[in-house]
Amino acid sequence: MAPRTYRICTLPGDGIGPEIIAEAKKVLAAVGARHDVEFVCTDQLIGGAAIDATTEAGGPVSALPDTTLEAARASDAVLLAAVGGPKWTNTNAGAIRPEQGLLAIRKELGLYLNLRPVRMFRALVGASSLKPELLEGVDLLIVRELTGGLYFGAHEREWGVEGAGGNGARGEFARDTMEYSEYEVERVVRWACQAASRRRGRVCSVDKANVLETSRMWREVAHAVGAEFPEVTIEDMYVDNASMQLVANPAQFDVLVTENTFGDILSDEASMLTGSLGMLASASLGDGVALYEPSHGSAPDIAGRGIANPIAQVLSVELMLRYSLGMDEAADELSAAVTRVLDEGWRTVDIADELTAADRVLGTSAMGDKIV
Ligand code: NAI
Ligand code: MG
Numbered sequence: 001m002a003p004r005t006y007r008i009c010t011l012p013g014d015g016i017g018p019e020i021i022a023e024a025k026k027v028l029a030a031v032g033a034r035h036d037v038e039f040v041c042t043d044q045l046i047g048g049a050a051i052d053a054t055t056e057a058g059g060p061v062s063a064l065p066d067t068t069l070e071a072a073r074a075s076d077a078v079l080l081a082a083v084g085g086p087k088w089t090n091t092n093a094g095a096i097r098p099e100q101g102l103l104a105i106r107k108e109l110g111l112y113l114n115l116r117p118v119r120m121f122r123a124l125v126g127a128s129s130l131k132p133e134l135l136e137g138v139d140l141l142i143v144r145e146l147t148g149g150l151y152f153g154a155h156e157r158e159w160g161v162e163g164a165g166g167n168g169a170r171g172e173f174a175r176d177t178m179e180y181s182e183y184e185v186e187r188v189v190r191w192a193c194q195a196a197s198r199r200r201g202r203v204c205s206v207d208k209a210n211v212l213e214t215s216r217m218w219r220e221v222a223h224a225v226g227a228e229f230p231e232v233t234i235e236d237m238y239v240d241n242a243s244m245q246l247v248a249n250p251a252q253f254d255v256l257v258t259e260n261t262f263g264d265i266l267s268d269e270a271s272m273l274t275g276s277l278g279m280l281a282s283a284s285l286g287d288g289v290a291l292y293e294p295s296h297g298s299a300p301d302i303a304g305r306g307i308a309n310p311i312a313q314v315l316s317v318e319l320m321l322r323y324s325l326g327m328d329e330a331a332d333e334l335s336a337a338v339t340r341v342l343d344e345g346w347r348t349v350d351i352a353d354e355l356t357a358a359d360r361v362l363g364t365s366a367m368g369d370k371i372v
Helices: 017-035 047-056 066-073 098-108 122-127 154-159 182-197 213-226 239-248 260-271 311-323 328-343 364-371
Strands: 004-013 037-043 077-082 113-119 139-145 164-168 171-175 202-207 233-238 255-258 281-285 291-294
Touching (some): 004 047, 017 037, 017 077, 017 311, 017 328, 017 364, 077 098, 077 311, 113 182, 113 260, 113 311, 122 328, 182 255, 239 255, 239 260, 255 260, 281 311, 291 311, 311 328, 328 364
Parallel strands (some): 077 291, 202 233, 202 255
Antiparallel strands (some): 113 139, 113 281
16 A cells, blocks of 8 residues: 655755754654655745745745745645744845744744643753752643734734824823634634643633633633533633742643733743753644744754754654644654653753763754654
């Protein structure tokens, strides 16, 4: 029988992007061989790389060419590295910037949910600013609503402007509105419950229902949706308490679901539990093709030196296997492989410390090989 085929749109982007995406492809090829699946990866342009190529071709200059968007839409999943760098930062006002490519692709693919898993690798506990005993068993998943709430209030929806303001009796004022529809809440909470039913069965819905009307609705909807999942327990937590609990007792959480602004803040807070940017992956999901990427940027300071940590990129492959391709077993194997490599003491420079033996420090490509 011919192997199953998946089309992956790969977006190397800028800086260390091409170096780490190469390792992701290596890992994918190994997963494919084990599971009799063929991954057809096709590189497309995004970010600074797209700006340069479209400029050279005589324009129109774009950080997200149509060909890239079409390829993304026609694929089973999109795997992005990172975009940006000083080369494209100091240009004139009005110039196209690499980051516009990122925002555009998220918008065009209708990605309304952002996922950030935060998990402790035992071997790296020393890198965190928290005490090791607090990190025991930390394995949480933050599900953030991505296209509603304060960042997309009524003003933006109706008039296409950010926020609103004017002149009042006591001078200028500004206004942002938080608005949610039941539908927007329902779809993210349902996704969180589904994820929890495949994990430890617990959802913590974070809101500010003691103050905000949108939060009161959020809470009601969350419980109505939660009732569809008898195997999942759903509890509520105020966001101020949640931000404290994340550093006081992070191991209590399984899946955390919350609105856009709260999720933005809480996911950055939670990402620091692991203490290392080179280890964190994220996924953005919608109703169609999803996008997977490391949480870090293009690290221009170390680009081209072969020392970048490819693990966040590899863990974004894990998320892709799990959430777009239904390959949970392969995802578990990949996560186990990364854990084992770290347990054996292998490190890239960014996660090495004084206890790391000199011959255990690997370059980007050698780290990819170890994981394979
Ligand atoms: P950054 O995440 O690229 O780098 C911050 C620091 O972490 C640097 O010292 C870098 O060397 C290090 N680092 C990051 N990833 C690493 C890895 N995999 N292995 C080893 N070390 C790593 O953030 P920065 O410096 O603020 O931004 C650089 C460029 O990246 C900017 O143009 C920024 O706009 C862009 N950026 C892009 C993002 C994306 O594509 N999603 C997200 C964040 C920033
Ligand atoms: Mg943020």
